[in-house]
Amino acid sequence: MSFQPRRSALYMPGSNERALEKARSLPADVLLLDLEDAVAPTAKIAARERVCSLVASKTFGAREVVIRVNAPGTPWHTDDLAAVAAASPSAVLVPKVSSPAVVQAVAEVVPVPIWAMIETPAAVLAAAAIASSSEQLTVLVMGTNDLANELRAGSAPGRPALVTALQTALLGARAAGKIILDGVYNDVRDAAGFEAECEQGREFGFDGKTLIHPSQVEPANRVFGPSATEITHSRAVLEAWARAEAEGQGVAVVNGRLIENLHVENAQRVLGAAEALNL
Structure with a gap:
């Protein structure tokens, strides 16, 4: 099997036309075009139309382009999946995946690979079952902000409150032979802290890191790539x-x-x- 680089996976808000335009020139391995957290409720339908049209037109080059849909149970989830199926991105990223049943339900309606976000205690404890729930599921993605919130955890350097959850999810991914990406680093001004967290993630065994700002792409590519x-x-x-x-x-x-x-x-x-x- 050929190697697919996923060192850097950059979230881009689906409602921001300028950001989507800039995405074409960024060296991120993966573009995560977001219809969920980065989009206000009143802008979600327009964002869906814009993102799916861009993806269908194949304007982002050879890199992986993944659409993050709204979570199961929200008013937009079903229509998001239908639009994704028509646009045919590299994959669909599903938030709030808490059990294998969520993956299986998505697999019934989209023909593309599925990426599942692990961002709740229930998801961490079910990570191995989620990772092995479908051959269509290829990647787990840590949602560390939501996870920390549900754990009522602090944000100390080195992420001591999240280490057990990170390693448990990684064990589940590897047991199923799946890729797993580390969560985001929130302070875009703290370059040293970001790089230290990349180093920690690679040392744990993660394949890459999800990002929230273009300035994080280069260090993520360097740390998660072979020296x-x-x-x-x-x-x-x-x-x-x-x-x-x-x-x-x-x-x-x-x-x-x-x-x-x-x-x-x-x-x-x-x-x-x-x-x-x-x-």
Whole structure:
């Protein structure tokens, strides 16, 4: 399977025509065109029409373009799904997914891949079941603002109140073989804090991060993409492994460290990402 970069997934308000126009020139791997939180109730129908028309016209290039619909149970959800089905984006992002039944209901009416937001305690506890609920579901997305609110949690650096939830959701995604993206960082002026949270997310194992401002795209791409050091090491791993196999050995050594199958798989993943990103 080819690597699909999702280092940076930038929310863009569907009601803001200037923002949607600017999105064409931004280097984000994923554009999340939002019909939910970023759109006032009185503007939702117009935003839906604008976003779906733009998506259907294929004006955003080769990157993934995902539409976030309004949550199940809201007055706009059903019509959002019908419009998404007609526009055929890269995927539909569904908020407030609390159980597999929500995913299955969406899968019955949209033919595109489904991304599910994990943003409630119930969703975190059901993350493994949600992730495995449908082959159509490909990505989990952490909704950390709503989750923190429901947990009545603080916002200390390092997110200590959210660590258990983040890791539980990540375990659920990986158990089902699915991609998972970290939540947003709210202070767009705090570049150092944002980068530190990207580093934390990557260390945990997230595939990328959702963003709220274009200034966050470059650091997210850099942190969640393979570094030059990782690329060089991965090439050395594959070369050493090839030599070991040719000699009938089951292990290899690179820079004094034992190399096994799991290291080879990781090296292949890193080089696949580097190739997809032209690094």
